[in-house]
Amino acid sequence: MSFSPLIVQLMDSLQCLPGVGPKSAQRMMLHLLERDRKGAFKLSEALQQAAEKVGHCQRCRTLTESDICEICSDPRRDAGLVCVVETPADVLAIEQAGGFKGHYFVLMGHLSPIDGIGPEDIGIDQLLAQVEGDEVQEVILATNPTVEGEATAHYIAASLRKLGVKVSRIAHGVPLGGELEYIDGGTLMHAFAGRRELVD
Amino acid sequence: MSFSPLIVQLMDSLQCLPGVGPKSAQRMMLHLLERDRKGAFKLSEALQQAAEKVGHCQRCRTLTESDICEICSDPRRDAGLVCVVETPADVLAIEQAGGFKGHYFVLMGHLSPIDGIGPEDIGIDQLLAQVEGDEVQEVILATNPTVEGEATAHYIAASLRKLGVKVSRIAHGVPLGGELEYIDGGTLMHAFAGRRELVD
Ligand SMILES: [Zn+2]
Ligand SMILES: [Zn+2]
Numbered sequence: 001m002s003f004s005p006l007i008v009q010l011m012d013s014l015q016c017l018p019g020v021g022p023k024s025a026q027r028m029m030l031h032l033l034e035r036d037r038k039g040a041f042k043l044s045e046a047l048q049q050a051a052e053k054v055g056h057c058q059r060c061r062t063l064t065e066s067d068i069c070e071i072c073s074d075p076r077r078d079a080g081l082v083c084v085v086e087t088p089a090d091v092l093a094i095e096q097a098g099g100f101k102g103h104y105f106v107l108m109g110h111l112s113p114i115d116g117i118g119p120e121d122i123g124i125d126q127l128l129a130q131v132e133g134d135e136v137q138e139v140i141l142a143t144n145p146t147v148e149g150e151a152t153a154h155y156i157a158a159s160l161r162k163l164g165v166k167v168s169r170i171a172h173g174v175p176l177g178g179e180l181e182y183i184d185g186g187t188l189m190h191a192f193a194g195r196r197e198l199v200d
Numbered sequence: 201m202s203f204s205p206l207i208v209q210l211m212d213s214l215q216c217l218p219g220v221g222p223k224s225a226q227r228m229m230l231h232l233l234e235r236d237r238k239g240a241f242k243l244s245e246a247l248q249q250a251a252e253k254v255g256h257c258q259r260c261r262t263l264t265e266s267d268i269c270e271i272c273s274d275p276r277r278d279a280g281l282v283c284v285v286e287t288p289a290d291v292l293a294i295e296q297a298g299g300f301k302g303h304y305f306v307l308m309g310h311l312s313p314i315d316g317i318g319p320e321d322i323g324i325d326q327l328l329a330q331v332e333g334d335e336v337q338e339v340i341l342a343t344n345p346t347v348e349g350e351a352t353a354h355y356i357a358a359s360l361r362k363l364g365v366k367v368s369r370i371a372h373g374v375p376l377g378g379e380l381e382y383i384d385g386g387t388l389m390h391a392f393a394g395r396r397e398l399v400d
Contacts, residue, residue: 069204
Protein backbone atom coordinates (compact mmCIF):
# COMPACT_ATOMS: atom_id res chain seq x y z
CA MET A 1 0.00 0.00 0.00
CA SER A 2 1.03 3.58 -0.48
CA PHE A 3 -0.83 6.82 -1.20
CA SER A 4 -3.63 6.90 -3.80
CA PRO A 5 -2.69 7.35 -7.50
CA LEU A 6 -3.34 11.12 -7.70
CA ILE A 7 -1.32 11.71 -4.55
CA VAL A 8 1.56 9.58 -5.84
CA GLN A 9 1.44 11.48 -9.14
CA LEU A 10 1.59 14.78 -7.27
CA MET A 11 4.57 13.69 -5.15
CA ASP A 12 6.39 12.39 -8.25
CA SER A 13 5.78 15.64 -10.11
CA LEU A 14 6.96 17.79 -7.21
CA GLN A 15 10.29 16.01 -7.54
CA CYS A 16 10.78 17.79 -10.89
CA LEU A 17 11.71 20.76 -8.73
CA PRO A 18 15.42 21.16 -7.99
CA GLY A 19 16.28 20.29 -4.38
CA VAL A 20 13.03 18.38 -3.80
CA GLY A 21 13.39 14.70 -2.87
CA PRO A 22 10.78 12.16 -1.73
CA LYS A 23 10.54 13.48 1.86
CA SER A 24 10.09 17.13 0.86
CA ALA A 25 7.63 16.14 -1.87
CA GLN A 26 5.55 14.32 0.74
CA ARG A 27 5.67 17.30 3.09
CA MET A 28 4.64 19.63 0.25
CA MET A 29 1.79 17.34 -0.83
CA LEU A 30 0.41 17.12 2.72
CA HIS A 31 0.70 20.87 3.17
CA LEU A 32 -1.11 21.64 -0.09
CA LEU A 33 -3.86 19.05 0.29
CA GLU A 34 -4.48 19.47 4.02
CA ARG A 35 -3.95 23.17 4.44
CA ASP A 36 -3.67 25.08 1.17
CA ARG A 37 -5.79 23.86 -1.76
CA LYS A 38 -6.09 27.44 -2.95
CA GLY A 39 -2.29 27.59 -3.14
CA ALA A 40 -2.26 24.34 -5.11
CA PHE A 41 -4.70 25.70 -7.71
CA LYS A 42 -2.80 28.98 -7.88
CA LEU A 43 0.53 27.20 -8.41
CA SER A 44 -1.03 24.88 -11.01
CA GLU A 45 -2.33 27.86 -12.97
CA ALA A 46 0.93 29.83 -12.66
CA LEU A 47 2.97 26.86 -13.91
CA GLN A 48 0.67 26.27 -16.85
CA GLN A 49 0.62 29.94 -17.87
CA ALA A 50 4.36 30.42 -17.54
CA ALA A 51 5.33 27.16 -19.23
CA GLU A 52 2.98 27.97 -22.12
CA LYS A 53 3.66 31.67 -22.61
CA VAL A 54 7.14 32.56 -21.39
CA GLY A 55 9.67 32.66 -24.20
CA HIS A 56 12.81 34.67 -24.84
CA CYS A 57 13.19 38.38 -25.56
CA GLN A 58 13.93 38.69 -29.28
CA ARG A 59 16.64 41.21 -28.47
CA CYS A 60 18.42 40.13 -25.28
CA ARG A 61 17.22 36.52 -25.00
CA THR A 62 16.10 36.84 -21.37
CA LEU A 63 12.99 34.94 -20.23
CA THR A 64 9.81 36.94 -20.80
CA GLU A 65 6.29 36.53 -22.18
CA SER A 66 6.72 39.70 -24.28
CA ASP A 67 8.41 39.78 -27.69
CA ILE A 68 10.75 42.46 -26.39
CA CYS A 69 11.41 42.61 -22.63
CA GLU A 70 10.85 45.56 -20.33
CA ILE A 71 14.52 46.54 -20.24
CA CYS A 72 15.07 46.33 -24.00
CA SER A 73 11.97 48.44 -24.64
CA ASP A 74 12.83 51.13 -22.08
CA PRO A 75 13.81 54.28 -24.05
CA ARG A 76 15.58 55.75 -20.99
CA ARG A 77 18.21 53.02 -21.07
CA ASP A 78 21.47 53.33 -23.00
CA ALA A 79 21.45 50.93 -25.95
CA GLY A 80 25.08 51.77 -26.61
CA LEU A 81 26.19 49.78 -23.56
CA VAL A 82 25.53 46.03 -23.51
CA CYS A 83 26.22 43.78 -20.53
CA VAL A 84 26.59 40.08 -21.36
CA VAL A 85 25.46 37.67 -18.60
CA GLU A 86 24.80 33.95 -18.35
CA THR A 87 21.26 33.87 -16.91
CA PRO A 88 18.15 36.00 -16.20
CA ALA A 89 19.04 35.71 -12.50
CA ASP A 90 22.26 37.63 -13.21
CA VAL A 91 20.21 40.41 -14.82
CA LEU A 92 18.09 40.59 -11.69
CA ALA A 93 21.16 40.72 -9.42
CA ILE A 94 22.69 43.58 -11.42
CA GLU A 95 19.37 45.46 -11.56
CA GLN A 96 18.95 45.07 -7.82
CA ALA A 97 22.47 46.43 -7.28
CA GLY A 98 21.35 49.48 -9.29
CA GLY A 99 23.65 51.79 -11.20
CA PHE A 100 23.82 50.00 -14.56
CA LYS A 101 21.55 51.67 -17.09
CA GLY A 102 22.51 49.95 -20.32
CA HIS A 103 21.07 46.89 -22.05
CA TYR A 104 21.77 43.20 -21.46
CA PHE A 105 22.44 40.16 -23.56
CA VAL A 106 21.57 36.90 -21.82
CA LEU A 107 23.48 33.86 -23.06
CA MET A 108 21.15 31.43 -21.23
CA GLY A 109 24.23 29.36 -20.35
CA HIS A 110 27.90 29.29 -21.24
CA LEU A 111 30.15 27.53 -23.71
CA SER A 112 30.59 23.90 -22.73
CA PRO A 113 32.07 21.76 -25.51
CA ILE A 114 31.81 18.66 -23.30
CA ASP A 115 28.00 19.12 -23.21
CA GLY A 116 27.87 20.03 -26.89
CA ILE A 117 27.06 23.68 -26.14
CA GLY A 118 28.74 25.83 -28.79
CA PRO A 119 28.60 29.54 -29.72
CA GLU A 120 25.35 29.24 -31.67
CA ASP A 121 23.58 27.67 -28.64
CA ILE A 122 24.29 30.72 -26.49
CA GLY A 123 23.33 33.23 -29.17
CA ILE A 124 26.74 34.63 -30.02
CA ASP A 125 25.81 35.11 -33.70
CA GLN A 126 22.83 37.17 -32.57
CA LEU A 127 25.02 39.24 -30.25
CA LEU A 128 27.53 39.93 -33.03
CA ALA A 129 24.76 40.90 -35.46
CA GLN A 130 23.33 43.34 -32.91
CA VAL A 131 26.69 44.92 -32.15
CA GLU A 132 27.39 45.25 -35.87
CA GLY A 133 23.96 46.65 -36.74
CA ASP A 134 23.45 49.06 -33.86
CA GLU A 135 25.46 51.85 -32.37
CA VAL A 136 26.97 49.78 -29.54
CA GLN A 137 29.95 51.54 -27.95
CA GLU A 138 30.94 49.01 -25.31
CA VAL A 139 30.22 45.41 -24.42
CA ILE A 140 30.76 44.51 -20.74
CA LEU A 141 31.36 40.81 -20.18
CA ALA A 142 29.81 39.74 -16.86
CA THR A 143 29.86 35.95 -17.23
CA ASN A 144 30.67 34.07 -14.03
CA PRO A 145 34.32 33.83 -12.89
CA THR A 146 34.30 30.06 -13.41
CA VAL A 147 36.35 28.09 -15.91
CA GLU A 148 33.41 27.99 -18.35
CA GLY A 149 32.44 31.61 -17.73
CA GLU A 150 36.01 32.79 -18.35
CA ALA A 151 36.32 30.70 -21.51
CA THR A 152 33.02 32.10 -22.75
CA ALA A 153 34.14 35.66 -22.00
CA HIS A 154 37.38 35.13 -23.89
CA TYR A 155 35.61 33.65 -26.88
CA ILE A 156 33.14 36.55 -27.05
CA ALA A 157 35.90 39.13 -26.55
CA ALA A 158 37.90 37.69 -29.46
CA SER A 159 34.81 37.69 -31.72
CA LEU A 160 33.83 41.25 -30.80
CA ARG A 161 37.27 42.74 -31.18
CA LYS A 162 37.11 41.97 -34.91
CA LEU A 163 34.15 44.37 -35.07
CA GLY A 164 36.21 47.14 -33.46
CA VAL A 165 33.91 47.55 -30.46
CA LYS A 166 35.25 48.22 -26.97
CA VAL A 167 35.07 45.11 -24.80
CA SER A 168 35.49 45.06 -21.02
CA ARG A 169 35.28 42.46 -18.26
CA ILE A 170 33.81 43.18 -14.81
CA ALA A 171 36.48 43.29 -12.07
CA HIS A 172 36.92 40.26 -9.86
CA GLY A 173 38.51 40.52 -6.46
CA VAL A 174 37.93 40.80 -2.76
CA PRO A 175 34.24 41.63 -2.17
CA LEU A 176 33.46 44.80 -0.24
CA GLY A 177 33.29 43.99 3.46
CA GLY A 178 35.16 40.73 2.83
CA GLU A 179 38.13 39.80 4.97
CA LEU A 180 41.30 38.78 3.18
CA GLU A 181 41.94 35.73 5.34
CA TYR A 182 38.62 34.18 4.33
CA ILE A 183 38.92 34.78 0.60
CA ASP A 184 39.90 31.84 -1.61
CA GLY A 185 43.26 31.85 -3.36
CA GLY A 186 41.85 32.14 -6.86
CA THR A 187 39.97 35.30 -5.94
CA LEU A 188 43.04 36.74 -4.23
CA MET A 189 45.17 36.12 -7.30
CA HIS A 190 42.50 37.85 -9.42
CA ALA A 191 42.56 40.77 -6.98
CA PHE A 192 46.33 41.09 -7.30
CA ALA A 193 46.37 40.74 -11.07
CA GLY A 194 43.61 43.34 -11.37
CA ARG A 195 45.29 45.89 -9.10
CA ARG A 196 45.16 49.51 -10.15
CA GLU A 197 47.50 52.34 -9.30
CA LEU A 198 46.18 54.74 -6.74
CA VAL A 199 46.49 58.31 -7.95
CA ASP A 200 45.40 61.46 -6.22
CA MET B 201 12.69 46.27 -13.06
CA SER B 202 12.27 42.66 -12.14
CA PHE B 203 11.08 39.56 -13.99
CA SER B 204 8.03 39.69 -16.29
CA PRO B 205 4.52 39.33 -14.75
CA LEU B 206 4.05 35.60 -15.49
CA ILE B 207 7.49 34.81 -14.07
CA VAL B 208 6.82 36.87 -10.93
CA GLN B 209 3.47 35.10 -10.54
CA LEU B 210 5.21 31.72 -10.84
CA MET B 211 7.86 32.60 -8.26
CA ASP B 212 5.19 33.92 -5.87
CA SER B 213 3.11 30.77 -6.26
CA LEU B 214 6.09 28.49 -5.70
CA GLN B 215 6.43 30.12 -2.29
CA CYS B 216 3.14 28.46 -1.28
CA LEU B 217 5.29 25.37 -0.87
CA PRO B 218 6.67 24.77 2.63
CA GLY B 219 10.40 25.47 2.85
CA VAL B 220 10.49 27.50 -0.38
CA GLY B 221 11.64 31.12 -0.04
CA PRO B 222 12.41 33.73 -2.73
CA LYS B 223 15.83 32.29 -3.60
CA SER B 224 14.60 28.69 -4.04
CA ALA B 225 11.55 29.90 -5.93
CA GLN B 226 13.82 31.70 -8.38
CA ARG B 227 16.01 28.64 -8.78
CA MET B 228 12.93 26.45 -9.37
CA MET B 229 11.47 28.93 -11.89
CA LEU B 230 14.72 29.06 -13.87
CA HIS B 231 15.03 25.29 -13.81
CA LEU B 232 11.47 24.71 -15.03
CA LEU B 233 11.46 27.41 -17.72
CA GLU B 234 14.99 26.88 -19.00
CA ARG B 235 15.34 23.13 -18.72
CA ASP B 236 12.09 21.34 -17.90
CA ARG B 237 8.89 22.76 -19.42
CA LYS B 238 7.51 19.24 -19.62
CA GLY B 239 7.99 18.93 -15.86
CA ALA B 240 6.21 22.26 -15.37
CA PHE B 241 3.17 21.09 -17.34
CA LYS B 242 3.19 17.74 -15.55
CA LEU B 243 3.34 19.39 -12.13
CA SER B 244 0.61 21.86 -13.11
CA GLU B 245 -1.68 19.02 -14.13
CA ALA B 246 -0.88 16.91 -11.06
CA LEU B 247 -1.61 19.83 -8.72
CA GLN B 248 -4.89 20.61 -10.44
CA GLN B 249 -6.06 16.99 -10.44
CA ALA B 250 -5.08 16.33 -6.84
CA ALA B 251 -6.44 19.62 -5.47
CA GLU B 252 -9.72 19.01 -7.27
CA LYS B 253 -10.25 15.31 -6.67
CA VAL B 254 -8.48 14.22 -3.49
CA GLY B 255 -10.79 14.13 -0.50
CA HIS B 256 -11.00 12.02 2.62
CA CYS B 257 -11.80 8.33 3.01
CA GLN B 258 -15.34 8.14 4.40
CA ARG B 259 -14.20 5.50 6.83
CA CYS B 260 -10.70 6.36 8.05
CA ARG B 261 -10.47 10.01 6.93
CA THR B 262 -7.11 9.59 5.16
CA LEU B 263 -6.42 11.54 1.98
CA THR B 264 -7.65 9.69 -1.11
CA GLU B 265 -9.60 10.33 -4.30
CA SER B 266 -11.75 7.24 -3.62
CA ASP B 267 -14.82 7.23 -1.34
CA ILE B 268 -13.26 4.41 0.63
CA CYS B 269 -9.47 4.09 0.59
CA GLU B 270 -7.45 1.08 -0.46
CA ILE B 271 -6.77 -0.07 3.09
CA CYS B 272 -10.35 0.28 4.33
CA SER B 273 -11.63 -1.68 1.36
CA ASP B 274 -9.09 -4.50 1.63
CA PRO B 275 -10.98 -7.61 2.86
CA ARG B 276 -7.74 -9.25 4.00
CA ARG B 277 -7.20 -6.63 6.68
CA ASP B 278 -8.52 -7.01 10.23
CA ALA B 279 -11.31 -4.50 10.84
CA GLY B 280 -11.32 -5.50 14.51
CA LEU B 281 -8.02 -3.66 15.09
CA VAL B 282 -7.95 0.11 14.52
CA CYS B 283 -4.80 2.21 14.71
CA VAL B 284 -5.37 5.91 15.32
CA VAL B 285 -2.77 8.25 13.79
CA GLU B 286 -2.47 11.97 13.21
CA THR B 287 -1.69 12.14 9.48
CA PRO B 288 -1.67 10.13 6.23
CA ALA B 289 2.14 10.25 6.41
CA ASP B 290 1.95 8.22 9.63
CA VAL B 291 -0.16 5.59 7.84
CA LEU B 292 2.51 5.37 5.16
CA ALA B 293 5.31 5.05 7.73
CA ILE B 294 3.50 2.20 9.52
CA GLU B 295 2.64 0.47 6.24
CA GLN B 296 6.24 0.73 5.09
CA ALA B 297 7.38 -0.81 8.37
CA GLY B 298 5.05 -3.73 7.57
CA GLY B 299 3.51 -6.04 10.13
CA PHE B 300 0.37 -4.14 11.03
CA LYS B 301 -2.65 -5.60 9.25
CA GLY B 302 -5.54 -3.78 10.87
CA HIS B 303 -7.36 -0.62 9.87
CA TYR B 304 -6.49 3.01 10.55
CA PHE B 305 -8.29 6.09 11.70
CA VAL B 306 -6.58 9.31 10.62
CA LEU B 307 -7.31 12.31 12.81
CA MET B 308 -5.81 14.75 10.28
CA GLY B 309 -4.32 16.62 13.19
CA HIS B 310 -4.50 16.58 16.97
CA LEU B 311 -6.43 18.35 19.71
CA SER B 312 -5.19 21.91 20.05
CA PRO B 313 -7.52 24.11 22.11
CA ILE B 314 -5.23 27.11 21.51
CA ASP B 315 -5.90 26.81 17.75
CA GLY B 316 -9.58 26.05 18.30
CA ILE B 317 -9.17 22.41 17.23
CA GLY B 318 -11.57 20.31 19.28
CA PRO B 319 -12.69 16.65 19.23
CA GLU B 320 -15.19 17.17 16.40
CA ASP B 321 -12.47 18.67 14.15
CA ILE B 322 -10.38 15.53 14.35
CA GLY B 323 -13.32 13.17 13.82
CA ILE B 324 -13.58 11.66 17.30
CA ASP B 325 -17.39 11.36 17.04
CA GLN B 326 -16.92 9.40 13.84
CA LEU B 327 -14.34 7.15 15.48
CA LEU B 328 -16.61 6.46 18.45
CA ALA B 329 -19.56 5.72 16.14
CA GLN B 330 -17.43 3.24 14.18
CA VAL B 331 -16.15 1.50 17.30
CA GLU B 332 -19.66 1.28 18.66
CA GLY B 333 -21.22 0.07 15.43
CA ASP B 334 -18.58 -2.43 14.31
CA GLU B 335 -16.90 -5.35 15.94
CA VAL B 336 -13.75 -3.48 16.95
CA GLN B 337 -11.73 -5.41 19.51
CA GLU B 338 -8.88 -3.01 20.07
CA VAL B 339 -7.95 0.57 19.30
CA ILE B 340 -4.21 1.30 19.16
CA LEU B 341 -3.38 4.94 19.77
CA ALA B 342 -0.39 5.93 17.64
CA THR B 343 -0.54 9.71 17.88
CA ASN B 344 2.85 11.40 18.12
CA PRO B 345 4.62 11.38 21.49
CA THR B 346 4.37 15.16 21.71
CA VAL B 347 2.38 17.16 24.25
CA GLU B 348 -0.56 17.51 21.85
CA GLY B 349 -0.34 13.91 20.65
CA GLU B 350 -0.33 12.60 24.22
CA ALA B 351 -3.25 14.83 25.20
CA THR B 352 -5.16 13.62 22.15
CA ALA B 353 -4.41 9.98 23.00
CA HIS B 354 -5.63 10.45 26.56
CA TYR B 355 -8.81 12.15 25.43
CA ILE B 356 -9.59 9.37 22.96
CA ALA B 357 -8.72 6.68 25.49
CA ALA B 358 -11.14 8.16 28.02
CA SER B 359 -13.92 8.37 25.42
CA LEU B 360 -13.36 4.83 24.18
CA ARG B 361 -13.21 3.22 27.61
CA LYS B 362 -16.85 4.13 28.14
CA LEU B 363 -17.63 1.86 25.19
CA GLY B 364 -15.80 -1.05 26.81
CA VAL B 365 -13.28 -1.48 24.00
CA LYS B 366 -9.65 -2.35 24.64
CA VAL B 367 -7.43 0.69 24.16
CA SER B 368 -3.64 0.59 23.84
CA ARG B 369 -0.90 3.10 23.21
CA ILE B 370 2.26 2.34 21.24
CA ALA B 371 5.10 2.62 23.66
CA HIS B 372 8.59 1.29 23.12
CA GLY B 373 11.10 2.73 20.74
CA VAL B 374 9.46 5.95 19.66
CA PRO B 375 11.64 8.69 21.16
CA LEU B 376 9.86 11.45 23.05
CA GLY B 377 9.56 14.54 20.89
CA GLY B 378 10.02 12.42 17.74
CA GLU B 379 7.59 12.38 14.87
CA LEU B 380 6.26 9.03 13.65
CA GLU B 381 6.86 9.62 9.97
CA TYR B 382 10.61 9.96 10.48
CA ILE B 383 11.06 6.82 12.60
CA ASP B 384 12.65 3.71 11.05
CA GLY B 385 10.53 0.62 10.50
CA GLY B 386 12.25 -1.55 13.11
CA THR B 387 11.65 0.98 15.85
CA LEU B 388 8.04 1.32 14.80
CA MET B 389 7.51 -2.44 14.95
CA HIS B 390 9.01 -2.50 18.44
CA ALA B 391 6.58 0.19 19.41
CA PHE B 392 3.67 -1.88 18.15
CA ALA B 393 4.83 -5.10 19.80
CA GLY B 394 5.43 -3.29 23.09
CA ARG B 395 2.04 -1.59 23.23
CA ARG B 396 0.32 -1.67 26.60
CA GLU B 397 -3.31 -1.42 27.51
CA LEU B 398 -4.23 1.93 28.96
CA VAL B 399 -5.96 1.51 32.32
CA ASP B 400 -7.13 4.24 34.60
ZN1 LIG C 1 15.29 42.05 -23.75
ZN1 LIG D 1 -9.82 4.51 4.61
